[in-house]
Amino acid sequence: MSAQDPPHASGPHRPHKEQPPPGGANPLRRTSDRVEAWCSGFLLAVLVLGLPAASVSAGLAVHESTMRTVQAQSAERFQVTARVTSAQKAASGGAADEKQKVQVRWTDKDGRQQTGSAPVPLDKTAGSTVRIWVDREGTVKNPPLSASNAKAGGWLMGGMTAVVVYAGFFAARKGMRLALDRRRYAQWDAEWDRVEPLWSARFHR
Secondary structure (H helix, E strand, O other), X not given: OOOOOOOOOOOOOOOOOOOOOHHHOOOXXXXXXXXXHHHHHHHHHHHHHHHHHHHHHHHHHHHHHHHHHXXXXXXXXXXXXXXXXXXXXXXXXXXXXXXXXXXXXXXXXXOOEEEEEEEEEOOOOOOOEEEEEEOOOOOEEOOOOOHHHHHHHHHHHHHHHHHHHHHHHHHXXXXXXXXXXXXXXXXXXXXHHHHHHHHHHHHHO
């Protein structure tokens, strides 16, 4: 070899290295794959951003609505001391929180005697005194809702909304996959219809 010859002038050539497609794109990646990736990313973004927003909004709406009910009931209902006029004999072994509906009598703010039926604990007998809730017309009512009821309702609605949003995300993603797979199968069938005659013709020569 002459000293003037360039290095590696003789011998096998190095294999040609193929250049990757521009932008790092995968040549085997189909259009449907790109559509699936884009839709999956979009749905995931909607889930990440929409689930907390929807849950908080629904929870706050229920909490505020219930709090208005709490305020209205608290303004309309008040407690009075009533006397049990007739009651059944308490059954043995009954739960402490069980109640029975009995006739009661109380005096309203105007000094008039009022009567009605109210749920009282089972251990209350005729002549016992109980605290009951009534409205301005003297009708026996249930205790007004409390702030804890409003808070619990808000949390419950927020949780239910989160479940619904996640179920919607799962259903949308599943539907997208089914639609894309149906399109892929149709494309595969069409391509096979074109290729199969050429491929099978080799065996008939």
